[in-house]
Amino acid sequence: MALNDLVAVKRNETGIALVLETLRHEFGERLQTGRSVREQHGHTTTYLPNQMPDGVVFPENTQEVQKVVRACAAHHVPLIAFGTGTSLEGQVNAPGGGISLDMSRMNRILAVNAKDLDCRVEPGVLREELNRDLRDTGLFFPIDPGANASLGGMAATRASGTNAVRYGTMREAVLSLTAVMADGEVVKTGARAKKSAAGYDLTRLLIGSEGTLGVITELTLRLQGIPQAISGGICPFPSLGAASRAVIATIQMGIPVARIELVNALQMKAINLHSRLDYPESPCLFLEFHGSDASVAEQAELFGMIAEEEGGGPFLWTTVAEERSRLWKARHDAYWASYILRPGAKGLSTDVCVPISRLAQCVAETEADIAESGLVAPIVGHAGDGNFHTLVLMDPEDPAEIARVEAFVSRLNMRAIAMDGTCTGEHGVGQGKAAFLPHELGHGVDVMRAIKQALDPNNIFNPGKTITGGRIAADQD
Template structure:
């Protein structure tokens, strides 16, 4: 099991900062144990490390005020979205102040003619799309959880639509960020491209709160497609399904989503969502475009699937049927938990070049069987990314140790295939050892950037880079 990173506490500084913030924020400053525990972590198996207080700002100026106080006294600051991160991102290893951005949840502007919008970081992706729906626009990045957009920026989130629309790094035009000294910067304009200096926008995307706190986000938007079609097809093996994926990508078929569910995942989804899918590996796809275009794309995939040994191919443009199928996919985590009541689900992800996907998934399944785990696999296979959910009895030390060994093995396997230890979960505390194995001396460059921007190491310390 990944051990939480303990860092020295600045007791005197924390006490002084908390006293000032309490007077400034009143009932939007909380020190109750339950609130602090909730903001320590929620979805990881790493030990909960609570902050000393939680502050709920309403605007950028208030975030800057918090940072200036904490900077004056050398107190750690941990940004918090909705707590859906998976690698200990919001733990407070040296205590400090958690800045909960949930009340900064306004859509500030929608520029429909420019296909962009400006939002505060507490807006969730579902709330944004509800707001945009009447204007014929949508924001395509869909990590599954109803994450906050600030959190999605911080972890460089992606999800089911990434194969067509990219990840957060491809869909953010500009950021407003409170830096570690409390100064507020804007990283870019609303222009769709720029050659103006260093790309600070992309530096902040994926920085997990270690370089600053995002307080405003300018996002690219897409027009809601004229038509959408969803398709599903079963396969005798994951190998055959992955071969169909590779062929689909190589043919240049403009897939919006392409998801793999292994046999165990399909069984879980059938039981949880009341479906009757065949108990074999499954591909789910979605196509966006004109009515004629999505029909043609679905039928082309059907031909590819048949050549790869697929069966039971079906496609539909029915909104009701599509929604039912994709809701079942998004509920797969909760469905999988039911496979072993009382166990904790430990989710880990890796990403490999598409040509190595079938081999990587096959070896992972063999290792799962050898280890005796119940561990369904689901993947955003259009870009080589898949997730394994280990169902672990956390009261059994031997099983926990075995799970830790498995996670390390899987990360090393992906790295050995010229892949990455995380396609979208991020590093946090949980994946720090594997980042060094993956990037080597490049991690030292990251540490140098961190030290230059945040010399006192107050911004989300203990995350991403070593000794920080």
């Protein structure tokens, strides 16, 4: 990955002007063209440059989304759906300008079917808002990417997070979608039935498509019962290898762990400084178990035995909600805590995922690569999935350092792919990972391009991203 790998999308100045005029007439003040608003909607939490749209529209229902899509389709103008802007690989950038479709006003919880353990929501509903609303039903939505992201954005990027080892990702959590396609027509991809063998799986086609195939306007989500009891804790280890082996043993023994997070020594140092804690500054696992009072105690004790066999421990665990909240807040704040390690630096957050049997090797090789490259880059991972994140801290004004960072990220992606893993377990492809997709999927990318061409022949949905980005992909055309 390098900045000059980003795909340039030709601006359609005449079409953009015509679409802005149409939308101004239709939406009035709900079309914003001020620079600060446009910069916010080109914002991405990565070092990739901000590429602003020409206007931001705030629709309030599916019919209004149709109007925006049809205006953009008529004049071949780019349209980028926007949730909360927490994407990490440039997904919301507008390389060819165009319209940003801010879904924040489509934020209604439309139905909760408690007996069927599902709900129907609009895409602008935030994850934490949904769980607050569900609390009195005894249900919760388990997908937790850390950020308080919108559910539409989470579906578009196939989000997961700390609970994925037990509850899966958005792929498993979404029963069906409603989406506006590039011709302006509305498609419903399924019903509320828990399974279906009816036709192509359009739901999973749109999940993870990063806004390149359609605009999601409703989601039907699978819910879970709030556990009777929860225990959680932290366990230090003498090495990353020992911690990784404990993870593998835990999964292979069938212990139904809800969360099992790996943090390396440097990241623990940052967490202690940021959250004013005194945990051991060594590789650690953060864990959580869900179930009955007896089962969560048994699970914690079993894990403690596994940790001891690997030279880890003591495993300090608790069922007290306040203590668990403090523990997981420290873990969720790891991203921001990392900046303490190098004040004033810019962070490049990247992730890969490998089979858990290769996790210890991949993390160890990555730590060695970081040291050899002279970089500051703490590591944290959703170890139960084989997924880990590296936040590389750098000076964005130093071209030599940027080159070192980009070379490191490239090696990391290729290392994961070589281990039969993926260049991204959570963050998605966007602009930043597009160059690596052909290495991972080969001719599968050609099939994706054919689907894109069939569903969005004029390439109005989020152009320059995913399958259309990256120098390597372009060279294979």
